[in-house]
Amino acid sequence: xxxxxxxxxxxxxxxxxxxxxxxxxxxxxxxxxxxxxxxxxxxxxxxxxxxxxxxxxxxxxxxxxxxxxxxxxxxxxxxxxxxxxxxxxxxxxxxxxxxxxxxxxxxxxxxxx
Amino acid sequence: xxxxxxxxxxxxxxxxxxxxxxxxxxxxxxxxxxxxxxxxxxxxxxxxxxxxxxxxxxxxxxxxxxxxxxxxxxxxxxxxxxxxxxxxxxxxxxxxxxxxxxxxxxxxxxxxxxxx
Numbered sequence: 665x666x667x668x669x670x671x672x673x674x675x676x677x678x679x680x681x682x683x684x685x686x687x688x689x690x691x692x693x694x695x696x697x698x699x700x701x702x703x704x705x706x707x708x709x710x711x712x713x714x715x716x717x718x719x720x721x722x723x724x725x726x727x728x729x730x731x732x733x734x735x736x737x738x739x740x741x742x743x744x745x746x747x748x749x750x751x752x753x754x755x756x757x758x759x760x761x762x763x764x765x766x767x768x769x770x771x772x773x774x775x776x777x
Numbered sequence: 778x779x780x781x782x783x784x785x786x787x788x789x790x791x792x793x794x795x796x797x798x799x800x801x802x803x804x805x806x807x808x809x810x811x812x813x814x815x816x817x818x819x820x821x822x823x824x825x826x827x828x829x830x831x832x833x834x835x836x837x838x839x840x841x842x843x844x845x846x847x848x849x850x851x852x853x854x855x856x857x858x859x860x861x862x863x864x865x866x867x868x869x870x871x872x873x874x875x876x877x878x879x880x881x882x883x884x885x886x887x888x889x890x891x892x893x
Contacts, residue, residue: 706885763871768820
């Protein structure tokens with residue numbers, strides 16, 4: 665089955681530690697996205713990538729980093745510089761050039777204490 | 778830049794009643810519009826989308842939405858609510874970044890409660 669996988673589902677970290685969230689897709693999509701979701705805030709774009717080895721900051725990139733070494737993979741690192749890292753993180757992908765829908769993974773809930 | 782406003786962060790209906798979730802957008806180009814549904818602790822699933830053509834679009838689970846350009850609206854409806862419809866619903870519009878990349882702009886969401 666084609667789709668997007670995110671792991672782990674739940675992640676717990678101590679304040680001051682960096683943590684990497686995994687996102688893999690087998691849909692052969694060129695574009696991939698990371699969103700952060702907080703209650704009542706909707707989805708906010710962190711980073712996106714249209715091609716391997718290239719990515720751009722979204723609306724709330726501070727305290728986050730990404731890489732895109734393979735088409736299928738787009739990991740997100742939440743660094744210790746992110747002031748409020750506890751949130752639900754969603755990865756998505758889409759076909760480029762269609763202005764079309766994005767396909768979402770199941771999400772990772774990160775709790776930092 | 779495009780934006781989306783969802784009127785009502787919480788909507789409560791009785792089972793069997795009409796569901797109406799409101800979405801208004803602003804767009805400087807012909808909009809592509811989407812409704813997604815999210816169940817607790819899950820990702821988003823596409824309900825329906827409008828790109829071009831027929832302004833009344835039908836989606837999964839009996840939902841439909843009508844694109845009204847004059848009102849800049851894309852409200853989501855379902856004639857008869859089911860308990861399984863309880864979820865959070867997000868309206869989104871397609872946008873372009875400053876660099877010309879594509880992205881979606883989401884509303885803040887409407888949480889639907891269905892009462893027995």
